Amino acid sequence: MKKLSIFIFIFTAIIFTKCTDLTVAPEDGLSDVEAFKDPLAYRSYLAKIYGAYSLTGQDGPSGDSDISIVNDEGFTSYIRAYWKAQELTTDEAVIAWTDAGIRDLHEHSWSSENQFVRVLYYRIALIVSIANDFLAQSSDERLDANGIGVEDRAEIAIYRAEARYLRSLAYWHALDLFRNVVLATTVSAGAPTQATPSELFAFIENELNDVEGILPAPRTNEYGRVDQAAVWMLKAKLYLNAESMVGMNKYTECITELDKVIGAGYSLDPNYQALFMKDNHDSPEIIFALNADGKNTQNWGNTTFLVHAAIGGTMVDLDYGVVSGWGGLRTTSALLDKFPDLTGDIDGRAIFYTDGQTVEINDVGEFTEGIAVPKWTNTNMEGEAGSDNTHADTDYGIFRLGDAYLMYAEAVLRNGEGGDIGTAIGYINELRNRAYGNTDGNISQGDLDLPFILDERARELYFEGTRRIDLVRFGQFTGDAYLWPWKGNVKEGIATDSYRDIFPIPASDLLANFNLNQNTGY
Secondary structure, eight states, rough: SSSGGGGOOOGGGGGGOOOTTTTTTOOOOSSSSHHHTTTHHHHHHHHHHHHTTOOBBBSSSEEEEEEESOOOOOGGGGGHHHHHHHTSSSOOOEEOOOOOOOOHHHTTTTOOOOOHHHHHHHHHHHHHHHHHHHHHHHHHHHHTTTTTTHHHHHHHHHHHHHHHHHHHHHHHHHHHHHHBBBBOSOOSSSSBBBBOOHHHHHHHHHHHHHHHHOOOOOOOOTSSSOOOOHHHHHHHHHHHTHHHSSOOOOOHHHHHHHHHHHTTTTOOOOOOOGSSSSGGGGGGSSSEOOOOTTTTTTOOOOHHHHHTOOOOOOOGGGGTSOOOOOOEEEOOOOHHHHSSSSSSSTTTTTBBTTTTTTSSOOOOOOOTSSEEEEOOBBBBBTTOOOSSSSSSSOOOEEEEEHHHHHHHHHHHTTTTTTTOHHHHHHHHHHHHHHSSSSTTTTOOOGGOSSHHHHHHHHHHTTTTSSSSHHHHHHSSSSSSSOTTTTTTTTTTOBBOGGGGGSOOOHHHHHHOOOOOOOTTOO
């Protein structure tokens, strides 16, 4: 069984919470005096922090939700909300649905009251809140009071490092998406103030440096739990985007971290499509993933959303391991134009469905307008379906080696020291050899520049939740440097305001805490 016990996500009452404030302790069903005398309670509570990234509540697939600010619990899935923010706002994805505020994402017209922005903000806050409470419950003082022995403390020390990492990951997303957020590390009743982006950056960097030596070596922790390679990858992400987010050149540091990742023993999956299938837990390429199990982690977010929402029109649901498509997600011609053809016969990364679909989109609300993208499936390469025909077994890869290769090449091109252009070309050609099945797609040094990297990232990573942050880093998300269909709610695309490079602080949070200031432009 691929899922370790901690990730079956069966929790005790101590971890039930509906808190969305970073400074408020989650509500405990049992008194902490009783619950935390059992060493297993700390493992269960850690599971809740992991679970908060992919589950929506305590009773899957729905019921007793963590966040109750919207009517549809499925909307509150972290990865579902995060993916929408990173993909529906770009050239890679449009959605046919008409839920209030969802079209605003592609149109670049969202406000501080947009429900999808609110969900993402409060889900980040929830993760931080739970992590803060876990760290308080597992402090040396609490462990002494609860009579936890030396042997158990050694394991709990690793749990604490994992919790700090997961909190840092949430704060990294907050820095990317909102820039100016509260930085809270303890439970407090006071009204918090916002940190500057530079303060948040420094906190994340320091936390990752602190936990690096505590976490297990790469590929030695239980599957789905973080290790040192996950730390290196997150630090590399932080450094690659440092210039666009906080005005610091950190490309040399990015290369240093990527060298550690690449040297940790991962390898490219021989089959690109296998990275997005039900047995992707077997992939040698995935560095850190959020586990999914069709029987034990049922919810309407995570990869269940990515599989179902991409199926519609004349597509046969069972071909993708589920019994119903939701007729939502397609892509635009801007992504399609980056591939040599749409069949996948030349570049195998082109996982598109064209029968009955049109390239041109005249009506975003019509599923058959726009090419379908069944990249995520609930099957394996042999066509066998997952354990449940509604909820996917497919794990969501947060980090993988292919991304590390592309990041390395970009950091070298941005004049980071310690890298090598020849090595960068080699990494890119490894990706393209896999894609083309031969050396026909190989590039030379004259082909490798930043525009090529941005397009190659689209070809390699589309529908994986990286596009918005990439476009922001390259200065092509807002403005008129790059237009795509329906950007700005115009078929041909129009310039949008630069303040939309980040999202607004939800109006509800501003009303609740007068210490907060709205992001410029909103």
